[in-house]
Amino acid sequence: MSTVSLQQVFKNYELGKTSVPALRGIDLEIQEGDFVTMAGASGSGKSTLLNLIGCLDHPTTGEVWIGDTRVSKLDDKQLNETRLRQIGFVFQSFNLIPVLNVYENVELPLLIMKEISKKERKQRINYFLKAVGLSAFADRKPSELSGGQRQRVAVARALVTKPRIVLADEPTANLDSKTGIEIIDLMQQINEHEKTTFIFSTHDPKVMQRANRIFHLIDGKIEKVENIR
Amino acid sequence: MSLGTFIFLATFLLLFFTSFISTMHNDLNKAISNSLSGDIQLRQGGTTEGDMLSLKGKWGQMAYLDAKTAVMIETLLNENGSIESYTKRIRNDAMLSKGSTKQHTMVIGLDPNLEAYKEAFILSEGSYLNPVRTNEVLLPKNYADKLGVKVGDSIDLMAATKDNQEAVASFIVAGTGQVDRLASFSFYPVYTSLQGSQALTGFQDGEITDFIVYASKGKSAQLSKDLQTALSINGLDSTKVKVSTLKEMGGFLNSIISIYVGILYAFIGILLVIMAILIINLIFMMGLERRSEIGTLRAIGYSRDQIVMIFLGEIVIITTIFFVIGLIIGIALILLLSQLGIPLSAPLDLVLGKVFNIQFDGSQVFLVFIIIYGFALVSSLYPSIKSASVNPAETLREGS
Numbered sequence: 001m002s003t004v005s006l007q008q009v010f011k012n013y014e015l016g017k018t019s020v021p022a023l024r025g026i027d028l029e030i031q032e033g034d035f036v037t038m039a040g041a042s043g044s045g046k047s048t049l050l051n052l053i054g055c056l057d058h059p060t061t062g063e064v065w066i067g068d069t070r071v072s073k074l075d076d077k078q079l080n081e082t083r084l085r086q087i088g089f090v091f092q093s094f095n096l097i098p099v100l101n102v103y104e105n106v107e108l109p110l111l112i113m114k115e116i117s118k119k120e121r122k123q124r125i126n127y128f129l130k131a132v133g134l135s136a137f138a139d140r141k142p143s144e145l146s147g148g149q150r151q152r153v154a155v156a157r158a159l160v161t162k163p164r165i166v167l168a169d170e171p172t173a174n175l176d177s178k179t180g181i182e183i184i185d186l187m188q189q190i191n192e193h194e195k196t197t198f199i200f201s202t203h204d205p206k207v208m209q210r211a212n213r214i215f216h217l218i219d220g221k222i223e224k225v226e227n228i229r
Numbered sequence: 230m231s232l233g234t235f236i237f238l239a240t241f242l243l244l245f246f247t248s249f250i251s252t253m254h255n256d257l258n259k260a261i262s263n264s265l266s267g268d269i270q271l272r273q274g275g276t277t278e279g280d281m282l283s284l285k286g287k288w289g290q291m292a293y294l295d296a297k298t299a300v301m302i303e304t305l306l307n308e309n310g311s312i313e314s315y316t317k318r319i320r321n322d323a324m325l326s327k328g329s330t331k332q333h334t335m336v337i338g339l340d341p342n343l344e345a346y347k348e349a350f351i352l353s354e355g356s357y358l359n360p361v362r363t364n365e366v367l368l369p370k371n372y373a374d375k376l377g378v379k380v381g382d383s384i385d386l387m388a389a390t391k392d393n394q395e396a397v398a399s400f401i402v403a404g405t406g407q408v409d410r411l412a413s414f415s416f417y418p419v420y421t422s423l424q425g426s427q428a429l430t431g432f433q434d435g436e437i438t439d440f441i442v443y444a445s446k447g448k449s450a451q452l453s454k455d456l457q458t459a460l461s462i463n464g465l466d467s468t469k470v471k472v473s474t475l476k477e478m479g480g481f482l483n484s485i486i487s488i489y490v491g492i493l494y495a496f497i498g499i500l501l502v503i504m505a506i507l508i509i510n511l512i513f514m515m516g517l518e519r520r521s522e523i524g525t526l527r528a529i530g531y532s533r534d535q536i537v538m539i540f541l542g543e544i545v546i547i548t549t550i551f552f553v554i555g556l557i558i559g560i561a562l563i564l565l566l567s568q569l570g571i572p573l574s575a576p577l578d579l580v581l582g583k584v585f586n587i588q589f590d591g592s593q594v595f596l597v598f599i600i601i602y603g604f605a606l607v608s609s610l611y612p613s614i615k616s617a618s619v620n621p622a623e624t625l626r627e628g629s
């Protein structure tokens with residue numbers, strides 16, 4: 001069964017009287033444990049697509065499935081729950097909370113998962129801080145970290161809830177190319193180790209080559225699917 | 230101005246105002262029960278409660294009951310079964326004088342055989358007025374000390390008579406003691422006999438300023454009505470004789486206080502409205518500043534309500550810290566002012582005295598607590614909900 005499935009998805013943004021088509025008939029299937037990328041130039045619809053998969057927005061027409069749930073059938077509360085439990089987010093600008101330290105930033109999503117005990121919370125945070133190589137930086141504020149380190153914190157925060165899918169919208173765009181590749185490599189290790197599905201977007205040819213599959217987006221359409229491995 | 234500063238100020242001011250108001254009410258109630266010992270007053274018609282309560286007599290315009298009227302009233306009082314007792318009084322402004330020391334006072338002449346006045350004068354030295362000796366006075370202890378007179382000494386009283394002539398009479402100090410006066414009036418009364426007061430007012434036998442009537446328990450309102458009816462049957466309507474109950478006298482005092490209480494409440498109201506506007510603004514600004522953080526939290530699974538709770542939690546913490554600071558400083562200042570006293574001007578000084586000693590009232594703390602927290606939380610609710618309702622897809626787009 002696919003973890004993510006889109007059927008005939010269209011998305012138009014209404015700007016006053018004009019309608020901007022961002023996605024124009026997307027069909028795709030992503031299997032459990034896959035490591036895929038949405039590749040395309042700026043404006044090709046990568047963010048729009050990831051937002052739809054991430055339950056942050058609704059398609060104009062068409063259906064988005066996460067596992068066997070149809071996203072359009074979910075109410076606000078269920079959407080929150082889906083984002084919290086099924087999906088982890090990594091953002092282009094890291095989006096850490098500046099007043100919280102590394103540990104607390106990673107802890108954020110766990111604070112609202114009532115079923116997770118304090119003890120387990122602590123174990124998980126430490127486990128994923130170790131996985132991203134930041135155990136020694138737990139007390140630091142984001143402002144005291146480099147860009148690459150910040151994005152590692154974000155990866156740990158995305159993973160700590162043990163989601164099925166991690167969505168990363170241009171996670172390397174604000175990093176130098178070496179650090180960017182390191183982040184993708186880190187995600188790949190975790191993908192292999194934890195079997196978490198990763199979907200990231202990029203316009204960097206070197207970065208996209210790290211994926212198992214590349215969905216090439218042009219003007220809101222998937223022009224080509226390239227299988228690397 | 231930050232939210233904390235404002236919570237601090239609001240706590241401080243609210244505590245101050247509520248203590249002020251509660252002290253005023255306390256003083257007032259004491260004033261009424263202490264000084265108007267008696268239930269009903271009968272005096273010349275056309276005078277107001279204010280004229281009677283004011284110890285600043287109008288020189289040369291003395292209001293009084295003539296002998297014929299007084300006799301008629303007395304007959305009616307004697308006939309009435311609901312009356313415990315009554316006393317005739319002659320009140321006049323006067324000046325105590327011993328050598329070069331002077332003290333403004335009010336002389337109350339009464340019938341020493343009627344003992345009710347003793348309740349309002351706690352003797353510390355000497356004895357109460359001897360009905361046989363008409364030139365005796367009872368002096369408040371502090372005046373006796375100030376003038377340097379002791380029991381048995383003589384002392385002069387000067388006053389203006391009803392015909393606006395200057396009168397001087399010599400008296401013997403029969404006793405000194407603590408006087409219940411209208412709370413914090415600017416001066417204390419001196420008691421003497423009716424004859425003693427006649428010398429100072431130029432009143433003929435039978436002329437008096439007022440009657441004070443003590444009603445049987447629970448009868449005062451009815452008695453007042455009955456007396457009014459009886460008086461008008463005998464040709465003495467309210468233009469000739471005015472009947473006031475203690476309640477009405479108190480009502481007059483209360484109405485003076487009410488104006489000030491009203492002003493203070495209006496001030497508190499304005500303060501709270503400003504506080505609400507300020508909080509609403511601050512939270513909106515806080516929400517704008519943290520727009521992208523809120524969007525991030527929403528994206529990773531926080532619900533709108535969970536973010537609202539975070540906001541409110543912060544408000545509670547800030548409010549608590551600055552509430553406590555405001556409380557400590559407010560209490561300290563009130564305690565300090567209760568030592569120093571606040572000078573008052575007319576007409577408040579009439580009721581509360583020249584110097585107002587604000588008292589700290591612990592029961593007000595709870596009221597202030599409820600108001601501050603209530604307002605802080607209620608006014609932050611709407612902007613918190615607004616701020617938490619961001620669309621994460623939008624904020625993410627803005628951020629990149």
Ligand SMILES: Nc1ncnc2c1ncn2[C@@H]1O[C@H](COP(=O)(O)OP(=O)(O)O)[C@@H](O)[C@H]1O
Pocket residue numbers: 013014015020021022040041042043044045046047048049626
């Ligand atoms: N909120 C929006 N309102 C209007 N147009 C939008 C909005 N978001 C995206 N678009 C438009 O949709 C198209 C796709 O945008 P986006 O998904 O951000 O592409 P990418 O992430 O690949 O740069 C672009 O033409 C963009 O201008």
Ligand SMILES: [Mg+2]
Pocket residue numbers: 046047048169170
């Ligand atoms: Mg984008």
